[in-house]
Amino acid sequence: MRLAELSERSGVPLATIKYYLREGLLPPGERISATQARYGEEHLRRLGLARALIQVGRVPVATAREVLRAVDDESLDLSRRLGTAVSSLPPVVREEKAEPVSTSAQQRARELLTALGWEDPHPNDPSHLSLVSAITALESLGYPCEVAHLLPYGRLASELATSDMDLMAEFEGTTRLEAAVALTVLYEPVLLSLRRLAHAREADSRYREPEGG
Amino acid sequence: MRLAELSERSGVPLATIKYYLREGLLPPGERISATQARYGEEHLRRLGLARALIQVGRVPVATAREVLRAVDDESLDLSRRLGTAVSSLPPVVREEKAEPVSTSAQQRARELLTALGWEDPHPNDPSHLSLVSAITALESLGYPCEVAHLLPYGRLASELATSDMDLMAEFEGTTRLEAAVALTVLYEPVLLSLRRLAHAREADSRYREPEGG
Helix, strand or coil: CCHHHHHHHHCCCHHHHHHHHHCCCCCCCEECCCCCEECCHHHHHHHHHHHHHHHHCCCCHHHHHHHHHHHHCCCCCHHHHHHHHHHHCCCCCCHHHCCCCCHHHHHHHHHHHHHHCCCCCCCCCHHHHHHHHHHHHHHHCCCCCCHHHHHHHHHHHHHHHHHHHHHHCCCCHHHHHHHHHHHHHHHHHHHHHHHHHHHHHHHHHHHCCCCCC | CCHHHHHHHHCCCHHHHHHHHHCCCCCCCEECCCCCEECCHHHHHHHHHHHHHHHHCCCCHHHHHHHHHHHHCCCCCHHHHHHHHHHHCCCCCCHHHCCCCCHHHHHHHHHHHHHHCCCCCCCCCHHHHHHHHHHHHHHHCCCCCCHHHHHHHHHHHHHHHHHHHHHHCCCCHHHHHHHHHHHHHHHHHHHHHHHHHHHHHHHHHHHCCCCCC
């Protein structure tokens, strides 16, 4: 398809597509004349992923390029490409906002992973750092964050990862990686929205006083 | 305690405490002379909550004031105070980033809540809007978001809400509300970090090729 059709089918404005092409978020099309190129289904998919990262995941353009580079890196196996792509995403807790992590939070995070039967993550893994920094905040405010409190979160995360990976298995090769990255990013707001709705519902059923009662 | 001790015990700089007092995030202390006031444990706790909102939850100061006002509004019952406080938090998906929601995403969100046995939320509930907008993004990119895919997320959110509310029940009255708001905000990064770690782990166990193999 031509650029105009790619824009129409994806719903992404022409100027944005040209910008993504210049920034290397989208591979160049197949040249068919001095001024025209042809684009395929893989461009349509990649465009969708770039938009998911940038618009929904709030990922800066330079970061999106890193993530997509990892997705395309055929020198690595699927697991390493996914790991690199996900760890290139903006961290859950931004570093400049995080307090210095405490030793006891590091200790708790380690105990949590042991209790879950998970391997030790790389000490610089951004998700691990976000976890430790969230535990540090809970500790310093005196809120409950014993391993026993954190464990249900870990168990549920594990169940979600299994069902997510089952979904991803329906896609093949690079497409599977694109789906994995998109689902990581796009299901985060689904999860948080549902948790807030569930909180409101649970609070209602426990603490709502009858109207005019 | 005096202002200096409040600063020392909370680890919050004096200038920040004075700013919070001016902005109404912290109630004034009890005046003991023309230039001095005394602060209590409730100030220490409230200061912790304000910091959790602003530093970890990335909540703007004006929004934090709204949230804390809802926590303190004794004209409402606990359930409504919590509901108002949580819906005053910045939404999971920021409106300016969200695409216009689709009718089919609204339909799916409704079916999901029915399948979960949850009541219809208020159509302007910010968490519900975030959910619909996340489903719109998944749909428009052609990623799986059938009710069957969303349901495990809803079930797990429900389990988390139950265990969260059990935790909160250990606190009394306004303190319980403070804990509820803090745990809503502070456990979000815990949950997302653990999900990303679980993804990496699950991908490893499914797709990692042996080194040098």
